[in-house]
Amino acid sequence: MTEIRKFETDIVVVGAGNAAMCAAISARENGASVTVLEKAPESEKGGNSTYTHGSIRFAYDGEEDLKQIMPDLTAEDFANTDFGSYPEEEFFHDMCRMTEYRTDPELASLLTGNSFETMKWLVSHKIRYVPIYGRQAFKVDGKFKFWGGMIAESVGGGPGLVGSLYEEASRLDVEVLFNAMASELIHDDEGVHGVIFKYKGRTSEVRAKAVILASGGFHANPEMRTRYLGPKWDLAHARGSRYNTGEGIQMALNIGAIASGNWSGCHSVGGDRYLPEFTEGFQRLSYPFGIIVNAEGKRFVDEGADFRNYTYAKYGKLILEQPGQFAWQIFDQKVSGLLREEYRGKQVTKVKADTLEELAEKLDGVDPNGFLQTVKEYNEAVRADIPFNPNIKDGKCTEGQAVRKSNWANTLDEGPFEAYAVTCGITFTFGGLKINSNAEVQDILYQSIPGLYGAGELVGGLFYFNYPGGAGLMAGSVFGKIAGENAARFIHKAKESDGLKI
Structure with missing residues (x-):
């Protein structure tokens, strides 16, 4: 023994x-x-x-x-x-x-x-x-x-x-x-x-x-994620440490500790669609300066609802709810210089095109006609009379859209255009x-x-x-x-x- x-x-x-x-x-x-x-x-x-x-x-x-x-x-x-x-x-x-x-x-x-x-x-x-x-x-x-x-x-x-x-x-x-x-x-x-x-x-x-x-x-335990967070969370991209699998919590529950908090909630961000799990460099967090579209080519979230660090931890969940659990972030040259450092490098799923029509054909899994219609309607809805300022909630918004953009709403009309494929990443529960x-x-x-x-x-x-x-x-x-x-x-x-x- x-x-x-x-x-x-x-x-x-x-x-x-x-x-x-x-x-x-x-x-x-x-x-x-x-x-x-x-x-x-x-x-x-x-x-x-x-x-x-x-x-x-x-x-x-x-x-x-x-x-x-x-x-x-x-x-x-x-x-x-x-x-x-x-x-x-x-x-x-x-x-x-x-x-x-x-x-x-x-x-x-x-x-x-x-x-x-x-x-x-x-x-x-x-x-x-x-x-x-x-x-x-x-x-x-x-x-x-x-x-x-x-x-x-x-x-x-x-x-x-x-x-x-x-x-x-x-x-x-x-x-x-x-x-x-x-x-x-x-x-x-x-x-x-x-x-x-x-x-x-x-x-x-x-x-x-x-x-x-x-x-x-x-967060690194797909069985517990599905049990507590719900369907599709086993499909989320796991970030961070692969060793955070819940044993510490379970040990305490086993001796009579009481559970507390938002067991069906988590810190979930948007990041690269194709990076392996537990890989650094996943996040793509400059979305307030562009738009995000799903497989139908439609916007589904207010990208400019608040400063990035007040929205990024919940927007991954919204991506997980989209068809195919993915989306694309779209930017034009007016804002490309504002993109964070994580948008540069070799491990980035990115496409680039001189025109929106060309870009539409490169967005893997996206309906090109739906995308072009979304951009057309979005551009027409942007308030041109409000100046853009990335340091404040500038109120530069869209009007008359089902999904409003509340701040930092620039038209997408200056090529070349850039797009980044993203999915949901779970950081911690x-x-x-x-x-x-x-x-x-x-x-x-x-x-x-x-x-x-x-x-x-x-x-x-x-x-x-x-x-x-x-x-x-x-x-x-x-x-x-x-x-x-x-x-x-x-x-x-x-x-x-x-x-x-x-």
Whole structure:
């Protein structure tokens, strides 16, 4: 009989992305020994965080706040850039309106209210940030202007963020085990006492005084997607980490944790129709400056309803609902220079033509006559008397169409024309475990499960239907930090009650 390998620590963290590593660092700096279980091999560490741009949303009041987060900014940077402000109240309002006022107000308040202090905490742990020029700001009249409430990203994007978190965890002597797949919580009537896991193919266990679950949702599990999100979601393109398959959530449900949040909802974006799953470079997010058509050649969504980072996480679902689960984004030369960097490169499904008639014949799977009629009617409906401005919701709209375009509506009449084939990509799921303000996982009686904490995409109740861009990484950091602090406090109390020296 194979002997079970045994480990022991104060706190075990399941998962190793942004939320998990923030929890590990927080617990460690609060005096606890920490072991992290990462299901993936070291070469694929970091969960979904690795696949992000590192863009993060936080509340700030102006230049003095930003100097604390990005100390390398110069006087010239501030002179050439309008960073604006993003008060906590506006962040909270965005959380409410994006989720149709279903977000858990207590969790949303913690997220928005702690966002700036958490950013300062991250900076204190050597995470560096820079402005998102190019994706969140356009230069108008010689000055960059940021829009949409999000201005910063981690140096090196998602991989840079993950690398910095791991370096800091290593400096603090956090133990990380790779190829370590958690499968079961060790628990009894007194609470949770550790985790059973497969380590390099062998059943092992780690005994601990507290467990923090931060292993993501189930976006990479087509069976769970279909069961909870509904028909066709098994056909969605899976983005991000292939290891986010829902075991962390299921382990907690198995011991009586209560499910929470939008289990039939997810973060879903439009991206390249033909890229393999789990491949970087999927997203195609400059759609506000063009039109999107389906297989019938018809528009089906208001491309200019709001800034991109307030609509992109729900428009993938609309593409999934179209015939064949695909669409095409169409642009002309007036706006081609505004397309994000993801539209360039070798792994892009793109066609180009000098005329609309020629383009219509190149749109694979699209009715050419329907497309040409759509463009004709769209061009006739565009308000020519309103100036175009990509930095604000400019009100340049269409009139008299069944599907209105509310902003940035330019006529499509200057060739050459460009078109990009897109489909639905799922990034992360919104349903998960219920936690309280201390990040303690709640059971079906709405009581805390002693010694069990949750953070990151595994937590339910924050996002419904939609998502403000950058709020996911912020939520992971805020609740990871809170989970680490409270798990450390929990074990210190346990040690004191046992009469042990801390």
